Amino acid sequence: MLLSNVSICSGFNSALHAGAGEGHPDLGGGSRRSTLTPTGNLVVAVCLGFIGTFGLVNNLLVLVLYCRYKILRSPINLLLINISVSDLLVCLLGTPFSFAASTQGRWLIGAKGCVWYGFANSLFGIVSLISLAVLSYERYSTMMTPTEADSSNYCKVCLGIILSWVYSLIWTLPPLIGWSHYGPEGPGTTCSVNWKAKTANNISYIVCLFIFCLIVPLLVIVFCYGKLLCAIKQVSGINASMSRKREQRVLFMVVIMVICYLMCWLPYGIMALLATFGPPGLVTPEASIIPSVLAKTSTVINPVIYVFMNKQFYRCFQALLHCEAPRRGSSVKSSSKVATKPVRAGAVTGLRHTNDFLYMVASLGQPAAAVPQLDPTLEPTHDVTKAPSSDFNQPAVVSLVAHFDG
Structure with missing residues (x-):
């Protein structure tokens, strides 16, 4: 599909030349020189070589692991594969x-x-x-689902992957x-959307691109x-010491994800907005190459x-x-059901773990079965709860469903 688009490019040489007119020589002969010094070009080349x-x-390596080990072939991991692809x-x-x-x-x-x-x-x-946003939404929707997710159902994830490409x-x-x-960018060693054209046509596209392809995914993730x-x-009060440790771990991973997204x-x-709305020359070619290189570091950071x-991939x-x-880790999977006293609560909460994340799941009503004790050395299995009871004389209780990846 990409190759077919190349044939379209001949009709846009005039547009490229217009973009080149804003500080960039013509690309037609392929002899356009960089505006960076030789040292600057060398530094950029080293950074790009490392990133590539x-x-x-x-x-x-992610693709090899996914193909090599069947245990990794779950729907949510397929989203990770889409990001890696x-x-x-x-990189290629x-x-x-x-x-x-x-x-x-x-x-x-x-x-x-x-x-x-x-x-x-x-x-x-x-x-x-978009795949990062879809991944966060998939985890959120799993958290809100009151029943156990079907690990063999790829339909929703495949729709998310198709959505990201479309x-x-x-x-x-x-x-x-x-x-x-599309035209020359920065010092002339990369190409992207022409950020510097001051036409209404170009400005409207850049504003839409900024909102719908940067801000919207960020808001979904946050x-x-x-x-x-x-x-x-x-649920931090159910098992305070364990919950605090899990909470800190998830908080750390979420903060790292958001910070890296913003950093990249x-x-x-x-830079694109400053080049579009700022006065001419506000964003120099030398300064514009730094955000461009940072954006490419996401290919290294995401995996x-x-x-x-x-832990599963590791x-x-x-x-x-x-x-x-x-190895299966230090935890032992158990499918036995141990009787415990139900937890009374007015809030709808519960626990589920998928791909190193804790998900709160709730089912209001009588518990279908007892839940294993949340011992940190054990890996309780999922327990599917029954539908809410129609007996209004019975107090509402919370059925906890937990699964930890040891």
Whole structure:
């Protein structure tokens, strides 16, 4: 599909030349020189080489683990694979060209290559962003579901993956058909949307891109993980010491996710807005290359945060290194049901764990079965609760369902 889009690019050479007129030479001959000094180009090349290499290795490793170990093939892990695939495509189809341009001090693949580079990197970058939002929503919806999630049901996750690609295409195809355009960016060693054009056509596209492809995913992530943390706090009194430890761990991971998202993408979005609405020359080519490089670091950071901080993936990674079957951790899975006294409460709460995250689940009414004691050394299994009781004389109780990845 990407190759077919390249054939469209010939109709947009005039747009590229217009963008080149704002501080960039013509790309037609492929001889456009970088505005950075040789030292600056070398620093950028080293950074891009590091990002490209480790991004490629990290994301390939995620795919190898997913294909090698059947235990990892769950619906929510498929979302992680979608993120890794989009990041891997950036490392394969984007970073090498900007790295080569930095080492040579000039753009090497001409005007059509510039359009293709801008389109492909925008497409894969937005897919990654939307996938992170879909992942947070999936975890949030799992938390709110009063029954056990079906680990074999891929329908909802597949719809989320399709949504991420379609949504990204909706926002990356318009520059190919006249709403804004792709062109040289920064010092001339990368290409993206032309941030500097002051036309209403270009400004309207950039504002929409900023809102719907940066702010909206961020709000979804903050809302969903914020709800997750609030739910954890609601059950902190059931087992105070264990809940506090779990709460701190989840809080740490959520804060890291949000900070890394902001660190990678917010500077790029702010730079784009300053270049669009600020006076000419406000964003220098030298300054604009820094947010562009930071955005590409997401291809390295995402696998580390979302995969290798996951105990399940980490155990499989250790098993791969030692050429052995993945260990099950220190916890022992038990399906026995031990009678316990029901917990009386007016709030609807409960516990479930999926992919290293605690989810609060609730079922108002009589518990279907007793719940195992939440001993930190054990891994209680999921217990599906019955529908709410119709007997209004019985007090409302909360049925707790817990599953911890030891």
